[in-house]
Amino acid sequence: MTMLIDSHCHLDFEALSSDLDGVMARAATAGVTGMVTISTRVENFSTYAELAERYENVWCSVGTHPHNAHEELHIEVDELVRLSAHPRCVAIGEAGLDFFYDNAPREAQATGLRRHIAAARITGLPLVIHSRQADDDMAAILEEEAGQGAFPFVLHCFTAGMDLAQRALALGGYVSFSGIITFKNAEEIREVARIVPSDRYLVETDAPYLAPIPHRGQSNEPSYVRHTAEKLSDIRGISLEQLGAESTANFGRLFSKTGVR
Structure with missing residues (x-):
């Protein structure tokens, strides 16, 4: 069976946390050998760390989702760096810009993003980036910050246009694809999926959100990354x-702290 890694999920969300052992068992049956449970609030880091400590094939990140950026502006770069030293913490984020929901002031989102970039630059851990309907601003910030020093990053759950993808790739970034690529109206994202170099793409679920076809409308879980991988291979x-070999090698290269090869 082809082995896969879910590079982005949220095991702490109730839809998954209420049946974690079942979630993990179904993932194993589907050939999912590892997953990263992603932070949305730094103040909840202990929860993510405990999940990663509980399961040997789960890692975590530390960061503030852009929806919550205004609520964690008191968290400075040095705190992100300090928490990221946890042995099971393998990434910074998710942080970024979400101009679709605008749940936090855009200035707060940008401030948070720049702090997370600084933490990624200092630690060498990859920054997990959330970007929605903010292509121009995101590309500009990434290019400006890269000019001050390189940092590893991935555009997770890619929903943007070709321009942002190409500008991110030019900076050495990775692009991660979710179940959205199985949706009927996602041809623009599928076009991006065709052109990303073979050493720069990942697969993910963003569970419990965005379940791929044939599970659309249901709660998503890591085992469903297989449907995304099948579609991406097509x-x-x-x-x-x-695809399994390439995406796993890419994951191990970007999330190098996991030790995946």
Whole structure:
């Protein structure tokens, strides 16, 4: 069976946390060998760390989702760096810009994003970036910050246009695809999925959100990353086995602290 890694999920959310052992068992049956449970609030870091300590194939991140940026502006770069030293913490974020919901002031989102970039630059851990309907602002910040020093990053759950993808790739970034690529109206994202270099893409669920077809409308979970991988292999014109090997190698290179090879 092709082995896969879910590079982005939220195991602390009730839809998954209420049946964690079942979630993990179904993931194993589907060939999902690892997953990263992603932070949305730094103040909840102990929860993410406990999940990563509980399961040997789960890692975590530390960061503030842009929806919550205004609520954690008191958290400085040094605190992100300090918490990221936890042995099971393998990434910074998710942080970024969400101009679709605008749940936090845009200035607060940008401030938070720049702090997370600084933490990624200091630690060498990859920054997990959330970007929604903010392509121009995101590209500008990434390019400006890269000019001050390189940092590893991934555009998670990619929903943006070709321009942001190409500008991010030019900076050495990675692009991660979710179940959205299985949706009927996602042709623009599928076009991006065709052009991302073979050493720069990942797969994810963003569970419990965005379940892929044939589970759309249900609660998502890590085992469903297999449907995304199958669709992505079709889009890219390669076998599922090759996609599993490439995406896992890419994950191990970007999330190097996991030790995945």
